[in-house]
Amino acid sequence: xxxxxxxxxxxxxxxxDGFEMIQLAIPIEPGNSGGPxxxxxxxxxxxxxxKSMMSANLGFAMPINLLKPLLEKPNPxxxxxxxxxxxxxxxxWTPLMGARWSQKVGRVHVEGLGKGFGGRSLCLxxxxxxxxxxxxxVSVRLEDESGAAxxxxxxxxxxxxxxxxxxxxQLRLTRFDGPDVYSWAILQTVPSAQYRPGDWNYLKVSVDKxxxxxxxxxxxxxxxxxxxxxxxxxxxxKFRDTKADFKNFQxxxxxxxxxxxxxxxxxxxxxxxxQNLSDKSDLQILDVxxxxxxxxxxxLSERAIGLEREAAQLRKLAVAxxxxxxxxxxxxxxxxxxxxxxxxxxxxxxxxxxxxxxEIEAYQSQLESMAHELSAKLxxxxxxxxxxxxxxxxxxxxxxxxxxxxxxxxxxxxxMNQVLDDREGLPITLSVLFIELAKRIGLENVFGVALPGHxxxxxxxxxxxxxxxxxxxxxxxxxxxxxxxxxxxxxxxRLREDQLKAATKREIIxxxxxxxxxxxxxxxxxxxxxxxxxxxxxxxxxSPADRLDRARLRLQSGDSIGAKQDFKWLLDNExxxxxxxxxxxxxxAL
Numbered sequence: 001x002x003x004x005x006x007x008x009x010x011x012x013x014x015x016x017d018g019f020e021m022i023q024l025a026i027p028i029e030p031g032n033s034g035g036p037x038x039x040x041x042x043x044x045x046x047x048x049x050x051k052s053m054m055s056a057n058l059g060f061a062m063p064i065n066l067l068k069p070l071l072e073k074p075n076p077x078x079x080x081x082x083x084x085x086x087x088x089x090x091x092x093w094t095p096l097m098g099a100r101w102s103q104k105v106g107r108v109h110v111e112g113l114g115k116g117f118g119g120r121s122l123c124l125x126x127x128x129x130x131x132x133x134x135x136x137x138v139s140v141r142l143e144d145e146s147g148a149a150x151x152x153x154x155x156x157x158x159x160x161x162x163x164x165x166x167x168x169x170q171l172r173l174t175r176f177d178g179p180d181v182y183s184w185a186i187l188q189t190v191p192s193a194q195y196r197p198g199d200w201n202y203l204k205v206s207v208d209k210x211x212x213x214x215x216x217x218x219x220x221x222x223x224x225x226x227x228x229x230x231x232x233x234x235x236x237x238k239f240r241d242t243k244a245d246f247k248n249f250q251x252x253x254x255x256x257x258x259x260x261x262x263x264x265x266x267x268x269x270x271x272x273x274x275q276n277l278s279d280k281s282d283l284q285i286l287d288v289x290x291x292x293x294x295x296x297x298x299x300l301s302e303r304a305i306g307l308e309r310e311a312a313q314l315r316k317l318a319v320a321x322x323x324x325x326x327x328x329x330x331x332x333x334x335x336x337x338x339x340x341x342x343x344x345x346x347x348x349x350x351x352x353x354x355x356x357x358x359e360i361e362a363y364q365s366q367l368e369s370m371a372h373e374l375s376a377k378l379x380x381x382x383x384x385x386x387x388x389x390x391x392x393x394x395x396x397x398x399x400x401x402x403x404x405x406x407x408x409x410x411x412x413x414x415x416m417n418q419v420l421d422d423r424e425g426l427p428i429t430l431s432v433l434f435i436e437l438a439k440r441i442g443l444e445n446v447f448g449v450a451l452p453g454h455x456x457x458x459x460x461x462x463x464x465x466x467x468x469x470x471x472x473x474x475x476x477x478x479x480x481x482x483x484x485x486x487x488x489x490x491x492x493x494r495l496r497e498d499q500l501k502a503a504t505k506r507e508i509i510x511x512x513x514x515x516x517x518x519x520x521x522x523x524x525x526x527x528x529x530x531x532x533x534x535x536x537x538x539x540x541x542x543s544p545a546d547r548l549d550r551a552r553l554r555l556q557s558g559d560s561i562g563a564k565q566d567f568k569w570l571l572d573n574e575x576x577x578x579x580x581x582x583x584x585x586x587x588x589a590l
Contacts, residue, residue, distance in 0.1 A: 010037075010045075014060065021060045022046050028059035037061040069405075076474060077400025077423055085423070088123070096122040096158070099238060104421050106362030108236065110149065111243040117180050119242070122152060122161070124235040127251045129153075133208035136234045138249045139200045139258065145169050147242030150203050154229035159183075162229060163237050164205050164214045164222070169197060173214055173222045175229065187224050194219045200247070202257055218257050247359065323531050326353045331538050334506050341505045344416065344436040347429070350512055351415035353531060363417050367433075370394075371440035378441065387443040388459055388467070391434070392475035399423060401430060403472035411519045414512055427472040428455040428512055434471045447502035450511060451483065453490030458502065466500075510539050526556035544575035564590045 008026030015021075022037065028051040037046040046061030077085070086102045088095060095101040099114040099121035114121025129136075140150055150165025163174045170191050177183040194217045195201060204215040214222035234251055238244055248258050330349050333341060344367055345360060352358040374394045378387060395401045401423045404413045408426070412418040419425035419433065431448050434457050438446035445460040449468070456478060457469040468478035478486075484495040503511075517532040533550045540546055551566035567587040570578055 008057070016060075019062075019066065021049070021062060024048075024059045024061060025057050026059055027056050032059075073405070075400070076396065076402045078398065081398070081400050081423075085421075092126055093235070094124045094126065096124065105366050105417070106247055106359045108246040108249070109244070110236070110238045110246075113241050114238065116159075117184075119240040120176075120237065121239075122155070122235060122237050124152075124155060124157065124233045125249065125251065127234070129232075129234050129251060130253070131231070133206070134251070134253060135204060135206045135255045136249075136251050137202065137204035137255050137257070138236065139202050139247050140166070141198075141200045141245045142166065143243035145197050147238070147240055147244065148172070149236070149238040149242050149244035149246075151205055151234070152237045153205055153207060153234045154231060155233040155235065156229075157233055160229060161232065161237075162205075162212070162226075164203060165237065165239075166195060166201060166203075166216075167239070169195060171195065171214065171216055171221050173212070173224055175226060177228075187226055188222045190221055192216050192219070192221050194221070202248075204255060204257070322356050323353060323534075326350075327535050327538050330509070330535065334509075334539060338505060343432055343505045343508065346505065346509050347416040347432050347512065350509060350516075350535075351417050353535065354411075354516075355415065355417070358417055363420055366420060367436060368440070371437055374437065375441050384443060384445075384459070384461065387438075387441055388446075391438055391441065391443060392469070395434065395437070395471075396474040401425070401433070402474065403427065403430065409519055411516055414515050414519075426455075426515065427470075428508065428515070430471040431455050431457045432508065434469070434475070448508050449500055450503040450507060451490075451495075451499060452487055454486050455503075455511070456483070458500065460502075468500075506539060510536055513539075526553045527558075529553055530557060544570060544573070544578055548578065560590050 006026055008024055010022055011025045012023040013020055014023050022045065024037070028048055032048050032051075035048045036044045037048060038044060044064050046063050047067065048059060049062045050060040052058035075082075086104060088101050088103045088108070093101070093103070093108070097114045097116040097120055098112070099110055099119075100112040101121075101123050102109045108123065110121065110123070113119040116122075136151055136153055138151055142149060145166075146168060148165050148167035150163065152161045152163045155161035159176060159179045161176050163172075163176065165172060167189075170189050172189045173187045175185040175187055177185065196217070202215075202217050204218075206213040206215070210225065212222075212224045212226060213220060214224075236246055236249070326349055330346060333346050333349070345364060348358065348360045348363055352360065374390065377394070378390055382390070401419075404410065404424050404426065407413075412422070413424065413426045414429060416429055416432065419429045425433070428448070435446050435448055438459075443459070447458050447460065449456045449458045454470075454472070457471055459467040459469065461467070468480070468483055470476050470478050480495070483500070487493065487495040487499065513532050513536050517529060517536070520529045520532060530550070530553050533546070533553050537543070537546050537550050547566045547569055551563045551570075554560070554563035554566065564587065567583050567590070570583050571580065571587060574580060
């Protein structure tokens with residue numbers, strides 16, 4: 001059905017996240033995306049982009065004028081690399097039976113119906129499995145508990161395999177002997193108090209010559225002597241219309257759980273710390289009132305409200321503990337000598353502040369893999385000039401890393417993990433990636449330069465003039481005159497020599513924090529914005545302006561005690577440029 005035309009009406013213009021789109025009363029089918037929206041004179045007004053899932057005659061087109069800038073400056077990601085963004089690594093996984101499997105660093109995601117019965121779909125690992133005994137394990141999280149997803153083993157690479165997975169909140173061990181329901185044997189289905197709905201659950205299967213043992217969160221839940229399938233491959237599976245995420249897939253002997261059991265002493269300590277968060281009703285009173293339904297209902301409702309308050313406080317404490325942990329680790333990082341600080345890890349820690357599930361080691365491993373791939377391309381005895389050209393080509397030409405153009409102020413551009421995932425970022429995050437890769441391939445004397453309004457990289461040289469590199473513009477080289485133009489445009493003053501000095505790693509992280517702070521101030525409450533300001537003060541404890549900003553945020557969020565502490569610090573240290581009389585008035589009023 002190539003070169004087909006369908007006729008309809010432009011019915012409205014609609015705003016989608018700040019972009020105006022054209023609403024169409026035209027049937028749009030899968031595959032029409034990217035087709036032109038024409039008028040009767042053959043002029044293109046837009047490209048078909050979306051359709052309604054509820055109505056066949058409701059679609060949307062992106063206005064063509066919004067796409068014209070791409071003709072002047074196309075997306076730099078090469079097509080062969082574009083196709084790998086989010087795709088499964090074929091060296092690690094082979095998907096079978098449909099569904100949509102994707103991968104980003106350490107995680108695998110699946111959604112959509114598989115082609116096997118019951119929506120079954122498999123993803124086989126390429127890792128070799130030794131003969132029995134062996135173990136496989138993975139952490140899985142289901143978006144909907146009515147779904148099912150987990151581990152498979154003893155697979156023939158087609159329809160036969162065992163499966164161990166959560167389904168409907170219970171744990172199930174099955175054997176699949178063929179393509180349909182008649183060749184499906186449910187060996188055991190059991191409930192478990194260890195299962196955490198909506199959260200990550202650690203599954204492990206231990207296979208030896210006599211038994212199959214299935215573990216949930218380190219507790220044995222199923223044991224079977226079934227031995228009809230042996231050998232074969234291992235991997236992941238999903239059933240029905242399930243959306244699921246997997247992480248920490250392991251194959252081997254005597255696997256160590258990433259969630260080791262917490263000691264009884266620690267459990268007791270934590271329980272004592274949280275048990276008095278709020279007043280609790282005496283549950284025994286419910287037995288007294290159960291004969292009166294109305295009274296019972298009222299008391300139960302009141303108790304539920306109390307538990308909801310306690311749950312909210314626990315969630316708030318969990319967030320606070322996480323943020324405090326990240327802050328402590330970052331502060332400890334910058335206690336080391338400058339040359340020992342891992343800037344890339346520090347940037348990942350900054351992203352982890354807002355993304356508790358971020359797996360830092362997985363992204364560090366990806367960076368090392370990139371460095372290894374690039375190093376393998378370098379000739380022996382390559383000098384700094386050759387290494388610099390190779391690094392620039394590798395990042396910006398071969399892999400398509402580029403400065404964000406359409407959504408510059410999206411906070412994702414400040415998260416180093418998402419910069420690696422999406423190959424798009426701010427000048428400072430792209431500079432961090434550039435600097436850290438340079439260090440790992442032996443390219444010496446590459447630093448960050450914090451020009452006002454625009455962060456760049458610098459490759460210093462004793463033999464010739466330092467090279468200034470605009471990583472936001474594909475690694476282009478900047479002349480001193482161009483750097484001066486950037487500073488003039490932002491400050492109205494000429495470039496000073498001290499503005500070209502190497503930024504310290506602490507200064508880089510604080511500048512990244514200020515970027516996140518600026519975005520959050522437009523969209524979040526003062527209490528939420530404080531997470532960034534607290535970290536800025538922790539990293540720059542002698543900065544009066546940052547103390548004053550934190551005092552203001554603390555006042556806005558109702559924390560007068562915290563604000564008082566910051567005002568007292570200002571009064572004790574008497575920094576210049578601060579109206580101490582006004583600070584004294586506020587302090588006394590508090």
